Amino acid sequence: MNWRSISSIYRFEMARTFRTLTQSILSPVLSTVLYFVVFGSAIGGRIETVEGIPYGAFIVPGLVMLTVLQQAVSNASFGIYFPKFIGTIYELLSAPLSFVEIVIGYVGAAATKALMISLIILATSTLFVDLSIAHPFYMLGFLILTCISFALLGFIIGIWAGNFEQLQLIPLLVITPLVFLGGAFYSVDMLPPFWAAVSHFNPVLYLISGFRWAFFEASDVPVGASLAAIMVFLTLCLGIIWAIFRTGWRIKP
């Protein structure tokens, strides 16, 4: 494993983040604050508690997950799509690197950025609601695993995408709806039985549920199922990436 190469990619990518600090950190924080105002204050006025948790606090894990998924996917997909688009990918391909090192560098940087933003949002949310975290280590573990696995997904999207529209397509069409329908702002128990059952096919439900459990010890699905779901997802993404690099799909003619 060539750690120097990995750290070069990682630092180069992080430098991009810090170059565009305002838009990369400020804008997700701002939109989260808006969610708080709209959901927490407006709706929270009508829904007092969900499963015994004040509504304002109840939505925090879902909000953090929403941002994490969006950020991890968009950072990682852009991170690898951009060199492909401007042609600098030639250097990655001709360097003495294996695909594992390229993936660790790019995905690591995208996951780090998503993690940073999620922690900032968590900190911001304490300005609005009283938050206690029952299992801080589980919370952090879920967060990190989610950052990594969705950064992997973003990496796949970035390699697959042939233009900027396709780059936006999956986050917009798949991820955001899945988060909204995955119980980010409600408990699936509040749904009619049919839709509650359908929701269990939504993988994001398992993430949000597990993450929420780490805060409040209340969840839609058993926490073990959440952990299993994220590990399966992670393995799936790794497998796809491995296949991509083996075949040079969309990278090498």
Add this chain to the structure above:
Amino acid sequence: MAPIISIRDLTKTYDGGFTALDGVSLDIEEGEILALLGPNGAGKTTLISCICALVSPSGGSVAVGGHDTLTDFRAARSLIGLVPQEVSIEPFETVENTVKFSRGLFGLPPDPAHIEKVLRALSLWDKRSNRNMELSGGMKRRVLIAKALSHEPRVLFLDEPTAGVDVALRKDMWDLVRSLRAEGVTIILTTHYIEEAEEMADRIGVIDSGKLLLVEQKSVLMQKMGQKELTLHLAAPLADLPAALADYDLTRSEDGQALTYRYDTRAQRTGITRLLADLAAAGIAFRDLETRQSSLEDVFLTLVDEGARSTTQEGAA
């Protein structure tokens, strides 16, 4: 000495079914400058891309420094610096960071002194804090060279390094190439400027339609090119060459109107004076004369032409 790069039967057929490389075999000796010439679309960039892992070859093998580029890719690639034909560069990063990144990417420890040396050699030192997007086209190309040199390659590929570079800079670039060669770096360059190949290269390869038509020491090629032709247009047609002139390398045109004499410009005696005297003695008068030097361009065009003809014949057969 074992060649630094050894290419065996390399073929590349692109997804669309187009064969861009058609069985190329080539050994490149350590420390030489090899110029690849060939018309647009000949396969020069494809050849370089196959060696540098940008394109997966369809067949054949490449070894760099004895390391197979597929099975032992780390060792092979760590020897190579690549300056691509297209200027692709991270627009928002500074010159210095871009170049440092390349060194790190190749797994080497930071070496500010080396980076400074490279940037100075390419007249980029004053621009080191500029963002790449603020550079001119020629400067961007030099950043690409700096990136390739940042990791101290043993073999440097320059794909049309002087396209779009002004005359003064071109000279600088050739000085740099010479000094790299003096350090023992092997250089493979492609160019459309034949004078450039003539000036710089130790060996010249001509490639067309994915085939390597010729690889020759430049000196040997120059020998061919050192040939000059003197054509004498005769006052009266000549039926046969007089015996007195049999010793000369003379050819009579079909209609007998002209005689062509071939000689080497760099020989001690070209024999022109003696020939003219003997012609006068034989009573052969001439109206006009012309001389013509064959250039690398002639050799090149003849080769490409012959190559194209033999391919069509193969196709027809």
